[in-house]
Amino acid sequence: LDLSTTICGKKLSTCIYNxxxxxxxxxxxxxxxxxxxxxxxxxxxxxVNEQTGNPLPRTFQADGKGSLNSEGLxxxxxxxxxxxxxxxxxxxxxxxxxxxxxxxxxxxxxLAMLKKIDSVDGVSGVELNLACPNVIGHPIIAYDFDQMDAxxxxxxxxxxxxxxxxxxxxxxxxPHFAAAAKVLNKYKSSISYAASINTVGNALVVDTVAxxxxxxxxxxxGGLSGPAVKYTxxxxxxKMRDLLDETIDVVGVGGVETGEDAFQFLLxxxxxVQVGTKHWIEGAKCFDRIVGELExxxxxxxxxxxxxxxxxxxxxx
Ligand code: RRO
Numbered sequence: 001l002d003l004s005t006t007i008c009g010k011k012l013s014t015c016i017y018n019x020x021x022x023x024x025x026x027x028x029x030x031x032x033x034x035x036x037x038x039x040x041x042x043x044x045x046x047x048v049n050e051q052t053g054n055p056l057p058r059t060f061q062a063d064g065k066g067s068l069n070s071e072g073l074x075x076x077x078x079x080x081x082x083x084x085x086x087x088x089x090x091x092x093x094x095x096x097x098x099x100x101x102x103x104x105x106x107x108x109x110x111l112a113m114l115k116k117i118d119s120v121d122g123v124s125g126v127e128l129n130l131a132c133p134n135v136i137g138h139p140i141i142a143y144d145f146d147q148m149d150a151x152x153x154x155x156x157x158x159x160x161x162x163x164x165x166x167x168x169x170x171x172x173x174x175p176h177f178a179a180a181a182k183v184l185n186k187y188k189s190s191i192s193y194a195a196s197i198n199t200v201g202n203a204l205v206v207d208t209v210a211x212x213x214x215x216x217x218x219x220x221x222g223g224l225s226g227p228a229v230k231y232t233x234x235x236x237x238x239k240m241r242d243l244l245d246e247t248i249d250v251v252g253v254g255g256v257e258t259g260e261d262a263f264q265f266l267l268x269x270x271x272x273v274q275v276g277t278k279h280w281i282e283g284a285k286c287f288d289r290i291v292g293e294l295e296x297x298x299x300x301x302x303x304x305x306x307x308x309x310x311x312x313x314x315x316x317x
Contacts, residue, residue, distance in 0.1 A: 001295050002305035005039065005272050007249060008125035008163030008192045010097040012039030014291050015272045015306050016262055019195075019253045020045050020101040020127060020167070022280030025075055030090035032284035037291040039272065040096050043081045045103035045129045048113060050077035054134065054217035060205050062214070066228030067277045068205045070134045070217040073103055078113045087122040097124035101167070103132050107151055111158065118160050125162055125192060128155065131169035133201030133223045140169050140201055145179045152183060156190035163192035165251065170197040170232045171239070181243035193249035195274065196236035199223025226277040230255030234268050241269030241311060259293025269311035 005015035017040040023029040024044040033041045053074030060068045080086055081100045091098050100123055104110035110128065117126050130142035130151065142148050155164065166184065171177045184194055203224035205214035213220020233254025241250045252270030255277070256262055262273045278286050303309055 001298055002307075003039075003291060003294060003298075005306060007040065007251065007272050008097070008099070008165065010040075010124045012097060012272060013037075014039040014287075015266065015270075016287055016291050016294065017272060017274055018042055018279050018284075018287070019274035019276030020129065021069075021071075021276050023283070027086045027089035031092060033279075033287065034091050034094040034096055036284040036287035038096070038284070038287040040099060040124070041090060041094075042099040042127065042274070043090075043101055044075045045073060045101040045127075045132065046075045046078040046081050046113065047073055047102075047104060048078060048109045050080070051075060054136070056216065058215050058217050058222070060214040060222075061281065062205050064227070066203075066224050066226040067280070068203055068215060068222040068224055069199065070215055070222035072134050072136070072217060073132065078102065078116060082116060082120045082123065084122065091122070098122060099125050099127055099165070101127040101129055103129035105135070105138070107154055110151065111154060114155060114158055114160060118158075118162050123162060125165060127165040127167050127195060129167040129198070131167050131198035133169070133199060134218070136218060142166075142169050142180060145183055148180070149183045149186070152187040152190070156187045160190070164190055165193040165195055166191055167195045167198055168236070168240070170200050170229070170236050170254070172232070177236075177239045177243060181240060184248060185243075185245045188245045188247055191248050193251050193271065194240055194244060195251040195253055196240050197229065197233045197254045199225045200229050200232060225255070227255045227257060230261060234264060237265055237270050238268040238313065256290070259290050259295070259297050262290055262294050263297050263309075266306055266310045267313045269313070271310070
């Protein structure tokens with residue numbers, strides 16, 4: 001069976017890999033992903049300098065249906081994720097693509113990090129996170145289409161060598177899908193892929209016993225993830241695949257727990273599928289399990305390669 005795919009011009013041995021976020025902050029964690037059947041390794045969104053993130057408690061795993069986080073970008077700073085020591089400790093002899101993610105506090109920070117990344121050996125591409133919901137006082141960039149345009153305009157002027165992916169928030173309304181896709185298409189020569197979706201911003205989990213929010217930062221509001229967001233994620237992948245230029249790949253992410261979930265994202269047109277919350281809960285062995293389940297399902301359906309069904313969701317009429 002052929003579960004391989006190509007992202008950013010690099011071959012991934014399997015089309016399943018980790019999302020930026022949980023268990024991606026250190027080389028120790030990343031090395032576990034590299035040793036699994038994950039097709040690539042993607043690091044935690046970085047800022048220019050190391051930071052500890054929001055006050056604890058800042059994560060909550062609700063009832064197996066959803067999870068909430070307001071981590072506030074805890075990370076070791078971009079230099080850590082770009083150091084040859086980190087890359088070697090993380091990737092070992094796996095030969096897999098290594099991607100970094102950035103989520104700067106402002107445009108200047110993002111541009112400075114992109115310039116740094118562009119000259120580092122062993123980095124296959126960069127995911128620009130325009131969708132973090134948890135930085136206090138900073139709205140989600142990709143919900144402000146003028147700001148999104150300004151960021152991508154400045155980024156495109158850098159004429160980067162490294163391929164660029166853009167991490168998007170979930171959209172919910174037709175005109176918003178269209179507006180986001182229009183901005184991305186405008187800069188298609190600078191964008192390799194769009195990853196949909198980041199967490200659903202500003203959800204609230206209430207603790208009945210304590211009569212308090214389940215997490216502390218931002219009055220308890222945080223990004224919702226896990227199975228609760230899978231259908232929103234599938235819709236975003238399908239819409240983006242329909243609206244984006246064919247040269248921009250769509251990477252699907254949101255609530256993937258099983259090989260069957262991954263299959264559904266691939267049907268909707270995802271070039272690859274990332275796993276965030278389930279990786280957080282289960283650890284890196286989730287990649288072995290999910291890839292195995294996808295293989296089983298493909299065998300049952302008689303598919304030999306992902307290309308045979310990718311993007312082929314059948315219409316009702
Ligand atoms: O670190 C976080 O709080 C965080 C980030 Br940067 C993000 O993009 N999405 C998310 O749910 N949490």
